[in-house]
Amino acid sequence: xxxxxxxxxxxxxxxxxxxxxxxxxxxxxxxxxxxxxxxxxxxxxxxxxxxxxxxxxxxxxxxxxxxxxxxxxxxxxxxxxxxxxxxxxxxxxxxxxxxxxxxxxxxxxxxxxxxxxxxxxxxxxxxxxxxxxxxxxxxxxxxxxxxxxxxxxxxxxxxxxxxxxxxxxxxxxxxxxxxxxxxxxxxxxxxxxxxxxxxxxxxxxxxxxxxxxxxxxxxxxxxxxxxxxxxxxxxxxxxxxxxxxxxxx
Numbered sequence: 001x002x003x004x005x006x007x008x009x010x011x012x013x014x015x016x017x018x019x020x021x022x023x024x025x026x027x028x029x030x031x032x033x034x035x036x037x038x039x040x041x042x043x044x045x046x047x048x049x050x051x052x053x054x055x056x057x058x059x060x061x062x063x064x065x066x067x068x069x070x071x072x073x074x075x076x077x078x079x080x081x082x083x084x085x086x087x088x089x090x091x092x093x094x095x096x097x098x099x100x101x102x103x104x105x106x107x108x109x110x111x112x113x114x115x116x117x118x119x120x121x122x123x124x125x126x127x128x129x130x131x132x133x134x135x136x137x138x139x140x141x142x143x144x145x146x147x148x149x150x151x152x153x154x155x156x157x158x159x160x161x162x163x164x165x166x167x168x169x170x171x172x173x174x175x176x177x178x179x180x181x182x183x184x185x186x187x188x189x190x191x192x193x194x195x196x197x198x199x200x201x202x203x204x205x206x207x208x209x210x211x212x213x214x215x216x217x218x219x220x221x222x223x224x225x226x227x228x229x230x231x232x233x234x235x236x237x238x239x240x241x242x243x244x245x246x247x248x249x
Contacts, residue, residue, distance in 0.1 A: 002230070004065040007237040008058055014244035015054040048126060049137045050248040056121040057141055057240055063117035064148055067156075068229070070114070074107045074159065075222040081166075082218045086211040094170050101170065104163045111156040118149045137243045144236040155229040162204055 081100040090096045121127065122145055132139035205221040207214040 002065065002068060003234055003237040004061050004068075007241055008061050008065070010241055011053050011058050011061075011244050014241075014248045015050040015058075047247065048131070049135065049141075049243065052124075052126045052138060052141055053240065053244055053248065056124055056127055057145065060118045060121045060145055060148065061237075061240075063114040064152060064233070067111050067114040067152055068226075070107060070110055071155065071159075071222075071226060071229070074104065074111075075219070075226070077103055077107065078218050078222055079215055082207070082214045083211060085207070086209060086214055097166075097170055101163060101166055104159070108156060108160050108163055111152075111159065115149065115153045115156055118145060118152065121145060122149060137247050140239050140243055144232070144239045147232040148236055151229045151232050155225045158225055165204060 077100065081097070081104065084090045084096050084100055122142065125131065127138060127142045127145070129142075132142050205217045207217060
C-alpha cells in the first residue's frame with residue numbers, strides 16, 4: 001500500500017494548528033482525508049518550512065498519488081489493448097485499436113499534468129537552490145521532490161513513447177506507402193535510474209503476436225515501470241514526516 005495518503009494527512013496536521021475561540025468548548029479537529037484537506041476553523045503556521053510543506057509538498061504528494069491511481073488503470077487498458085492487437089477479428093478493422101490508443105492518449109495527458117504539478121512546486125522560490133542552501137530542511141524537501149519528479153516523469157515518458165510507436169504502426173498499416181510508412185521513431189535515451197532504486201524498464205515491450213505471451217510482456221513492462229515510480233516514495237514520505245515533526249510542531 002502506498003504511504004502517500006497517510007503522510008499527506010500527517011503533514012497537514014503538522015502544518016496547521018487548531019483555532020481556539022475564547023470561552024468555547026474544545027472541538028476535536030476534523031479527520032483529515034488524503035483527498036480533501038479541510039481548512040475551516042484552522043490557522044496555518046507561517047514558518048518557511050511549514051508553508052513550503054503545506055503549499056508545495058502536500059499538493060505534489062497528492063499529484064503523485066493521483067498519478068499512481070491513474071497508472072493502475074492504464075495497466076488494465078494496456079493489457080486490453082494488446083489483446084485487441086492480437087485478435088484476428090479486430091485486425092480487420094483498426095477502429096478498435098485506434099479507440100484504445102485514444103484513451104491511452106488521454107491517460108498520458110492526465111499523467112503529464114500531475115508531473116507538471118511537481119515541476120511547478122520545484123520551480124517555486126521557496127524550494128529554490130538558494131533557499132535549500134540556507135536551510136537543510138528545505139534542501140531535504142527539494143531533494144525528495146526531485147526524486148519523485150524523476151520517477152514519475154520517466155514513467156509517463158515511457159508510456160508516451162509506447163503510444164507514439166503504436167500510432168505509427170497503426171498509421172503504417174492503414175496508409176501503406178504514405179508518409180506514415182516510415183520506420184518507427186528512434187528509441188529515446190535510456191532513462192536515468194533514481195539513485196538506490198530499481199532500474200526503469202529498458203526500451204519498449206517485445207511482442208510476438210501470441211495473445212497470452214504478449215499480455216504477459218505488457219503486464220511485466222507496466223509492473224516494472226510502476227515499481228520504478230514507487231521506489232522513492234517510502235524514503236520521501238519518511239523524510240517529509242521527519243521535517244514536519246521537527247520544524248512544525
